Amino acid sequence: MAPAIFLFLSGLLLASPSSAQRRRKPAAPENPIDKIGAQANFDPNLFAGKWFLVGVASKCNYLSENSHRLEATNMVVSVADATSSDSLLVGTFRPLDGICWNIKQAYFLTKTPGRYLLRSRSSPTDVVVGETDYRSYAIVYYQRKRKISAKLYGRTARVSDAIVAKFEERVTGVGLNEDLTYYFPAYGFCDSADQFHILDGEFQM
Template identity: 35%
Template sequence: MMARLWRCMVVVLVLMCVCLWSSTEAIGGAKSRPRPQRRPPKKSKVEATDVTQPAQNIDIQQMTGTWYLLNTASKCSYLIKHGTQVEPTVMTLTNSPDQTLSVSTKTRHNHQCWEILQVYHLSPTPGQLTLKGARPELDTKIVIGETDYNSYAIMYYHKRGTITMKLYGRSVDNLSEPMLTKFEQLAEKQHLGLAYLFPFPTYSHCGTVDQEHVINCVPTC
């Protein structure tokens, strides 16, 4: 009788140990890892000329002359920080016989008039220009998106994967409200909403420039 009792107790203890071991393995044991998913390929950056095409049959000769900067759409860090302090800016384009466009930009800095001199290189495609940087990857690609030569011009500046849009006018007071609205709509397509629009003053532009402030540089935006 005692022998049977001991055998029953041993069997019960063995079953309890087996159950506890199985339970511990299920809770704290190694788990199968999910099969790693293949990452989708990264989309290549889109060049400016892929998303903004120049206006048809741009005549660079008709683009020459004076243009007043009226509005800018950009995520440039300088404009985001100082966009309320922008100064009136005027650009003058002069055609050169060596397939370049001489660019003079006058603006105010520290209450003095500065002139920024640059050279835009023409490309085989009318309406596409290049402002060369210190290295090819620092070049600024410029596209004349829209213009009627007489009242407005919308230009795209593409540098290192970012786009800045600028709206120029032949004068400061003859641009219609629909054109300003159109510029805002085109900027929205480039993910440049109202928060990234920076209107420029339309008064008190620079005239004569102190020669000490004639410089050659590449714009930050």
């Protein structure tokens, strides 16, 4: 009987998870934005200045339903502190019903150069400057609630076909495609807004 009891107890021990195994937490799901590398040796001072929004790739329902109503949009970027480069100050200008609005935002620097955090009351947005030559184009990625969108900016309202092709290639790498890519008008921009049309907000498209 003793050997039988011994084998029975041994089986129970082998079948039961250890206390360490019971305490082990499941691995956190991978953050999609972490797969996107920031521009090597990103220089925020070179990135500063005016950029025109050329195109957006996104699964946003608003874009799909209102792509025919897109307005010319541009942004002006400055560095909050030229010494420490703590964050980027971004003013996005867009007309609405003939009135120019300026949406002001701060992109806070993270531990990774070229990667920023846009804080909000609802859900923060991760921002990664994925690729830029500073002179003609920039591809910037945004993630909110684990959904990624990509924007193509140009120093001028129109960029070369080669840059557009590069953008379309990059967006396929984050699960987007040409059916989810929208291009903005290259005319009708505004550059200033009066004090009654300046918003401190979390505008994202």
